[in-house]
Amino acid sequence: MNQYDAIVIGAGHNGLTNGAYLAKAGLKVAVLERNPYIGGATVSRELHKGWYYSNCSYVSSLLRPEITRDLELPRHGLQVVPFGGGTTFMRNGDHFHNFDDHDRLHREMSRHSKRDANAYDRYAADTSLQTKLIRPYLMRTPPDPTSMKPRDLADLLEFARSFMALGEEKLLDTIKFWTGSVGDYLDGYFETDVIKAHIAGSGIIGTALGVYSPGTAYVLLHHYMGDVDGNVGAWGFARGGMGAIAESLSKAFQSYGGEIICDANVDEIIVRDGRAKGVALKDGTEYQADIVVSNLDPKRTFLDITNPKDLPEDVLKKAQNFKIRGSSGKLNIALDGLPTFTGIDPRSRMMGGEMHFSDSLERQERAYDDWKNGTWSKDPYLDMLIPSMTDPTMAPPGKHMMSVFVQYAPPKVEGRDWTDEDKDGFEKSVLDQISNYSPDFRDLILHCETRTPREIEAEVGLTEGNIFMGELTFDQLLFNRPFPGYSQYRAPIKGMYMCSSGTHPGGGVMAAPGANAAREILSDLKRPNTVPGGYADD
Amino acid sequence: MITSSRETMLLTTPFHSRVEAMCHLNDWGNWMGYTTPNAYFDVELEYFAIRSTTGVFDLSPMNKYRITGPDAEAYLNRMVTRNVSKLGVNRVGYAVWCNDAGSILDDGTIFRLGEQDFRLCSYQRADDWLYWCTLGFDVTITNESEDIAGLAVQGPTSCTVLTLLGCTGLDQLKPFGIAHFTFEGAPMMVSRTGFTGDLGYEVWVAPEQAEALWDQLFECGRDYLIKPIGGYALDLARIEAGFLQAHVDFIPAEEAVRPGRTRSPLELGLEWLVDFSKPLFNGRAALLEEKARGSRYRFAILDIEGNKPAEHSFILKGNKVVGTVTSAAWCPTVKSNLAYALIEAPHGKVGDQLTAEIYYQRELHWTRLMAPCRVIDGPLFNPKRRRQTPAPPF
Ligand SMILES: Cc1cc2nc3c(=O)[nH]c(=O)nc-3n(C[C@H](O)[C@H](O)[C@H](O)COP(=O)(O)OP(=O)(O)OC[C@H]3O[C@@H](n4cnc5c(N)ncnc54)[C@H](O)[C@@H]3O)c2cc1C
Numbered sequence: 054m055n056q057y058d059a060i061v062i063g064a065g066h067n068g069l070t071n072g073a074y075l076a077k078a079g080l081k082v083a084v085l086e087r088n089p090y091i092g093g094a095t096v097s098r099e100l101h102k103g104w105y106y107s108n109c110s111y112v113s114s115l116l117r118p119e120i121t122r123d124l125e126l127p128r129h130g131l132q133v134v135p136f137g138g139g140t141t142f143m144r145n146g147d148h149f150h151n152f153d154d155h156d157r158l159h160r161e162m163s164r165h166s167k168r169d170a171n172a173y174d175r176y177a178a179d180t181s182l183q184t185k186l187i188r189p190y191l192m193r194t195p196p197d198p199t200s201m202k203p204r205d206l207a208d209l210l211e212f213a214r215s216f217m218a219l220g221e222e223k224l225l226d227t228i229k230f231w232t233g234s235v236g237d238y239l240d241g242y243f244e245t246d247v248i249k250a251h252i253a254g255s256g257i258i259g260t261a262l263g264v265y266s267p268g269t270a271y272v273l274l275h276h277y278m279g280d281v282d283g284n285v286g287a288w289g290f291a292r293g294g295m296g297a298i299a300e301s302l303s304k305a306f307q308s309y310g311g312e313i314i315c316d317a318n319v320d321e322i323i324v325r326d327g328r329a330k331g332v333a334l335k336d337g338t339e340y341q342a343d344i345v346v347s348n349l350d351p352k353r354t355f356l357d358i359t360n361p362k363d364l365p366e367d368v369l370k371k372a373q374n375f376k377i378r379g380s381s382g383k384l385n386i387a388l389d390g391l392p393t394f395t396g397i398d399p400r401s402r403m404m405g406g407e408m409h410f411s412d413s414l415e416r417q418e419r420a421y422d423d424w425k426n427g428t429w430s431k432d433p434y435l436d437m438l439i440p441s442m443t444d445p446t447m448a449p450p451g452k453h454m455m456s457v458f459v460q461y462a463p464p465k466v467e468g469r470d471w472t473d474e475d476k477d478g479f480e481k482s483v484l485d486q487i488s489n490y491s492p493d494f495r496d497l498i499l500h501c502e503t504r505t506p507r508e509i510e511a512e513v514g515l516t517e518g519n520i521f522m523g524e525l526t527f528d529q530l531l532f533n534r535p536f537p538g539y540s541q542y543r544a545p546i547k548g549m550y551m552c553s554s555g556t557h558p559g560g561g562v563m564a565a566p567g568a569n570a571a572r573e574i575l576s577d578l579k580r581p582n583t584v585p586g587g588y589a590d591d
Numbered sequence: 592m593i594t595s596s597r598e599t600m601l602l603t604t605p606f607h608s609r610v611e612a613m614c615h616l617n618d619w620g621n622w623m624g625y626t627t628p629n630a631y632f633d634v635e636l637e638y639f640a641i642r643s644t645t646g647v648f649d650l651s652p653m654n655k656y657r658i659t660g661p662d663a664e665a666y667l668n669r670m671v672t673r674n675v676s677k678l679g680v681n682r683v684g685y686a687v688w689c690n691d692a693g694s695i696l697d698d699g700t701i702f703r704l705g706e707q708d709f710r711l712c713s714y715q716r717a718d719d720w721l722y723w724c725t726l727g728f729d730v731t732i733t734n735e736s737e738d739i740a741g742l743a744v745q746g747p748t749s750c751t752v753l754t755l756l757g758c759t760g761l762d763q764l765k766p767f768g769i770a771h772f773t774f775e776g777a778p779m780m781v782s783r784t785g786f787t788g789d790l791g792y793e794v795w796v797a798p799e800q801a802e803a804l805w806d807q808l809f810e811c812g813r814d815y816l817i818k819p820i821g822g823y824a825l826d827l828a829r830i831e832a833g834f835l836q837a838h839v840d841f842i843p844a845e846e847a848v849r850p851g852r853t854r855s856p857l858e859l860g861l862e863w864l865v866d867f868s869k870p871l872f873n874g875r876a877a878l879l880e881e882k883a884r885g886s887r888y889r890f891a892i893l894d895i896e897g898n899k900p901a902e903h904s905f906i907l908k909g910n911k912v913v914g915t916v917t918s919a920a921w922c923p924t925v926k927s928n929l930a931y932a933l934i935e936a937p938h939g940k941v942g943d944q945l946t947a948e949i950y951y952q953r954e955l956h957w958t959r960l961m962a963p964c965r966v967i968d969g970p971l972f973n974p975k976r977r978r979q980t981p982a983p984p985f
Contacts, residue, residue: 118898122925127971132924134639153633154616282923283898292643402632443816445748445985450814544676547833588898591953 063348065093070567097294114279192587263421379464379506400477605801657687693877694853788832855959
């Protein structure tokens with residue numbers, strides 16, 4: 054019998070989270086996954102014997118601690134281990150170390166500019182003010198500004214109050230921040246290129262915008278609003294790779310009686326009399342349920358697996374116009390040993406941190422120019438890490454695994470599809486960039502998995518390979534995500550819901566969209582809520 | 592008499608030259624009169640070395656006593672509450688000892704090195720008490736504290752690292768077992784013990800071997816991401832793992848001045864360490880009476896809602912204060928907000944719902960939080976690798 058209370062399409066981490074909370078409430082739930090493995094963009098695979106790659110997402114910070122604790126993910130095998138610090142290499146042979154320790158960071162910044170070192174405190178306070186504004190809304194459904202329902206009105210009022218409490222000047226700063234560019238924002242604090250460039254990286258990761266494009270200041274915030282054990286903005290590795298997050302979620306889900314069905318490629322959501330009734334797979338198999346939840350991005354959800362005849366015109370239009378542009382690529386590399394980097398002691402703790410190779414906003418903007426011109430960046434911005442410096446399970450002893458996130462790579466090359474030669478060219482530009490600062494790096498490569506937007510879209514099912522399932526610009530955030538009027542996880546078909554990163558609070562391995570959607574579904578079913586509320590910072 | 596200022600300063604351990612070189616934060620504390628690092632480079636990362644790779648902690652300042660002679664077993668059986676006769680040679684046992692009133696003096700570990708040969712590692716200095724207890728027993732007590740240097744080597748890759756150091760077959764050693772090896776021609780003892788609740792070992796050598804041991808250990812451990820850890824990281828690990836600490840979770844009875852401030856093993860949840868079938872041990876009569884009458888306090892591990900550590904909190908049942916917190920931390924591996932509390936009986940049973948009155952400060956502004964909490968039946972951190980034999984490689 055293929056009869057369930059609820060079906061979740063996609064075993065990404067949000068689909069699994071959603072399924073877990075529905076199952077915890079006593080529903081009979083199946084999660085259907087197209088791939089033979091679960092996790093979506095939260096996955097680890099052994100593509101070279103002995104080496105584990107976190108093929109897509111590679112670091113964790115956004116994962117909501119309320120969910121980790123509530124679903125007992127540590128008991129199901131999850132351990133998140135922080136790494137400290139980062140480095141930006143400079144063309145002149147010097148570097149900038151971003152230490153976690155405040156006093157060491159001050160000394161390092163002073164080496165570049167005493168004034169910047171001092172301004173950092175102002176920058177840190179202003180930026181935490183912004184994270185403090187957004188963090189309380191992560192585990193909540195965004196209020197609908199056009200609704201007259203008491204809950205929406207009350208939430209809106211609270212939202213407005215927290216903004217008004219800032220006072221006029223900070224409120225203006227906030228509006229500027231939420232719509233401005235990361236470049237302009239940083240210019241307001243720092244004079245040193247390398248310091249600005251080091252921080253600005255977080256404003257462009259996963260985004261088809263440049264450091265001077267409006268909207269990138271928010272993207273910076275999106276990378277700072279998480280925490281590891283209460284250290285807001287800190288990042289860590291999931292021991293065993295990001296797949297450990299999906300694995301532990303799947304165990305939690307199964308512990309509540311949930312069922313995961315892999316190799317189940319959903320073709321269409323079955324709708325009868327305006328109500329969701331189940332799904333049909335490409336192979337013809339049908340599954341029935343009155344609740345159908347999509348873990349796919351908004352474009353695929355409405356333009357691919359739903360029959361347009363079942364949808365209102367406005368949703369089709371909004372889905373078509375949804376901004377979901379591919380901008381990133383990824384290299385995962387098996388290394389025969391630890392590469393050396395100019396100016397860094399191989400025993401330094403910084404070898405376990407992030408490494409970047411763009412030492413000015415100018416270079417980052419030029420990298421974006423290449424994207425606009427329809428090609429990959431010739432001087433790419435890299436977020437590079439060696440997870441095996443922190444997690445001994447990723448590679449054999451003495452060997453290493455390197456994860457390289459690449460900004461920018463266009464969804465199409467000069468308007469046409471990627472070819473294998475393009476992919477080689479893209480790969481070369483990345484390897485060249487690293488080799489500039491690590492002469493022995495190339496000789497240590499045993500295996501390299503290169504993923505352009507083409508591979509990310511084909512394997513993970515992220516439209517255009519957009520990592521966040523839709524740009525994180527204000528027109529697609531909060532009550533605008535995915536579309537105005539549809540931000541509360543309900544699709545326009547009765548019984549159909551959305552739970553992916555395409556919904557509030559957006560992309561990243563956060564699990565909040567999946568959990569928030571479950572709360573709305575349970576409320577519609579008039580079932581007791583199983584989803585925890587958010588922790589308060591204050 | 593004029594003494595040189597050096598003599599009045601804190602002592603250093605046999606590992607000090609190496610510890611100092613790695614103590615990047617230059618953050619030192621005083622442990623038992625020794626200069627020891629609170630943290631080496633980053634408390635959080637040090638803590639995670641224990642949980643994900645290997646952390647090395649210099650435990651040389653521990654008090655170590657050798658107890659030998661025909662009556663050694665009988666002597667210890669008289670002194671501690673557990674049954675030492677059941678401890679085989681080359682085995683280690685956790686133990687507490689009480690005064691006649693059944694109040695805990697200290698806790699520690701007993702290493703049985705031979706039929707008539709034991710080593711006691713205690714947190715407190717115990718010379719005075721150990722000598723008092725010898726009356727009528729044919730035993731010799733030697734304070735070995737300065738004669739033995741010790742390192743705790745703890746974490747998932749610890750077995751692999753020590754095997755590389757020359758401890759062949761170490762993976763076969765069971766928890767609380769002792770194995771003997773040679774290091775640079777001198778004896779090296781390894782016990783599968785620790786204060787972290789993880790897979791881990793303690794390595795014991797003569798002070799002359801200390802520096803070489805440290806150097807080779809870190810050399811062998813490099814590919815296994817070995818890191819030194821300080822007192823702060825260890826404290827976090829021990830709270831997560833459910834270990835008590837003298838002076839924090841109880842006051843050693845000999846030091847208590849105010850009436851009623853001492854605690855019994857029953858009140859600290861350590862009844863499993865008390866063997867009433869032994870005909871006589873210090874505190875037996877008092878503990879039997881307490882068992883019959885019921886204890887004043889219950890030791891409780893609390894799982895507290897929210898993420899604000901319940902440091903120094905009052906614990907309430909309804910509106911009534913029924914206890915206080917002794918240790919508290921947000922535990923980074925189990926991702927829970929845990930606290931140990933001493934609760935007035937009959938409250939504090941497993942499953943009891945209580946409230947923690949938590950105070951915390953943000954930018955000089957204090958907030959009072961009444962956080963619901965629940966008494967749980969043991970520490971949440973209890974990984975398989977802690978018990979597995981053969982020990983896993985990572
Ligand atoms: C290269 C890359 C790097 C990233 N780095 C980070 C990072 O370091 N940290 C971070 O926090 N975030 C990162 N992200 C973002 C993060 O990984 C994603 O936002 C998040 O994993 C998306 O989760 P999800 O559950 O919403 O969707 P997904 O993980 O995309 O899950 C959707 C699932 O649906 C399945 N599916 C698709 N179509 C069908 C169908 N028709 N039938 C059945 N199943 C289907 C897919 O196979 C997939 O398993 C990165 C993403 C990428 C791509």
